[in-house]
Structure formats: C-alpha cells, structure tokens
Amino acid sequence: xxxxxxxxxxxxxxxxxxxxxxxxxxxxxxxxxxxxxxxxxxxxxxxxxxxxxxxxxxxxxxxxxxxxxxxxxxxxxxxxxxxxxxxxxxxxxxxxxxxxxxxxxxxxxxxx
Amino acid sequence: xxxxxxxxxxxxxxxxxxxxxxxxxxxxxxxxxxxxxxxxxxxxxxxxxxxxxxxxxxxxxxxxxxxxxxxxxxxxxxxxxxxxxxxxxxxxxxxxxxxxxxxxxxxxxxxxxx
Numbered sequence: 001x002x003x004x005x006x007x008x009x010x011x012x013x014x015x016x017x018x019x020x021x022x023x024x025x026x027x028x029x030x031x032x033x034x035x036x037x038x039x040x041x042x043x044x045x046x047x048x049x050x051x052x053x054x055x056x057x058x059x060x061x062x063x064x065x066x067x068x069x070x071x072x073x074x075x076x077x078x079x080x081x082x083x084x085x086x087x088x089x090x091x092x093x094x095x096x097x098x099x100x101x102x103x104x105x106x107x108x109x110x111x112x
Numbered sequence: 113x114x115x116x117x118x119x120x121x122x123x124x125x126x127x128x129x130x131x132x133x134x135x136x137x138x139x140x141x142x143x144x145x146x147x148x149x150x151x152x153x154x155x156x157x158x159x160x161x162x163x164x165x166x167x168x169x170x171x172x173x174x175x176x177x178x179x180x181x182x183x184x185x186x187x188x189x190x191x192x193x194x195x196x197x198x199x200x201x202x203x204x205x206x207x208x209x210x211x212x213x214x215x216x217x218x219x220x221x222x223x224x225x226x
Contacts, residue, residue, distance in 0.1 A: 043217030102155035
C-alpha cells in the first residue's frame with residue numbers, strides 16, 4: 001500500500017484496548033473540527049465532527065473531546081480492532097473560511 | 113451510490129511537463145475540493161469549486177489551476193512540473209461548500225515527477 005507519512009507520531013496498542021489520539025490546534029478562531037481516518041492506499045474517511053459550542057460528541061465506538069481553553073482535540077476509540085489501524089488526521093475550520101486545515105496525522109497500529 | 117472517482121490512479125511525468133487530473137464527485141454533490149498530500153507537509157488545500165466557481169484557493173503557485181464543469185466534475189492542472197510536485201492529489205466532494213458538511217474523499221492520484 002501507499003505510505004501517507006514516513007515520520008508520523010505512532011501509537012501502538014493491543015486489540016481490545018482503548019486508544020486516544022491527540023491533536024493540538026493553533027487558531028482560537030477555529031469553530032469546527034473533523035477527525036479523518038486514512039488507510040493505506042485510500043483517501044481520508046470521515047469519522048466524526050464537533051463544533052466549538054460542544055465539548056464532547058460520541059459516535060459508534062468513537063468519542064471526540066474538545067478543550068478550547070488549551071486548543072486541544074482528542075479522538076477516543078473504544079475496544080480498538082486491527083481494522084482501526086490507519087493514519088488519523090484532525091482538521092479544523094476557521095469561522096468565516098470555507099477550507100479545512102489538516103494536522104500532520106498520527107499512525108495507529110493495532111496488534112492482534 | 114458510487115463514491116468519488118479520481119483518474120488516473122497513478123501517473124509518472126518528467127520535469128517541465130504538464131498534467132491534468134480528473135475528479136468525478138458523488139452524484140448530486142456540487143462542491144469539489146482538491147488537496148495535495150506529501151509526507152513532509154501532510155494534507156494541504158489547493159482549491160475549492162462550487163457550481164463551476166472557484167470559492168477559495170490555497171497557497172500554491174499559479175502553475176496549479178483547476179476548473180469545474182456543469183456536471184460538477186472537476187479537473188486540476190499542473191504546468192511546468194517540478195520534482196517537488198510529486199504527491200498524492202486528493203479530491204473531496206460534498207453536497208454544499210465546505211466545511212460544515214461531510215466531505216467524501218476519492219482514493220487520489222499518485223503523481224511522480226522524475
């Protein structure tokens with residue numbers, strides 16, 4: 001498969017563990033955030049989003065937490081599975097602009 | 113329904129040449145955005161089109177251009193290719209202009225400039 005990043009931070013977990021992937025953003029004017037998952041050879045896939053008027057949002061096995069005070073975003077994956085192995089990107093949108101700014105990504109490796 | 117389709121999947125060009133990449137969005141989606149992905153810079157926004165109009169452009173030189181057709185299909189063109197243009201070029205489509213809406217990405221076109 002294609003490599004999407006050669007020097008990404010890597011999180012290695014065991015199957016069944018909970019995973020937490022972190023992201024720091026820089027612009028306090030950012031008002032919308034998205035987490036994407038990118039598997040080797042594929043384009044990014046939407047996981048979950050959150051607006052700045054929320055602190056937490058839950059999906060299926062995933063939870064996103066937003067701490068605006070320290071400009072920090074996290075993605076929690078419950079009961080991590082080998083199929084969750086991928087690169088995870090956070091993306092932010094600045095209010096009034098139509099584009100997304102992506103983070104560098106974190107590689108999640110899940111061992112059976 | 114069919115996803116976002118990008119063609120070609122792989123491309124090898126030499127320096128100085130030009131290249132045209134194509135993106136067919138999901139049926140009914142009118143917004144198309146292009147991104148460049150490299151190991152060093154990550155995902156960087158190139159441009160966004162909605163209803164044949166460019167809504168926004170990223171910080172790339174004028175060698176990078178794009179357009180959108182009436183059927184929402186989009187093309188991007190890179191002229192006078194440089195080695196540093198080697199990257200995965202991703203297209204994303206959405207119902208409405210980004211962001212505030214879920215964007216669906218294609219598999220990308222892997223461009224190698226030699």
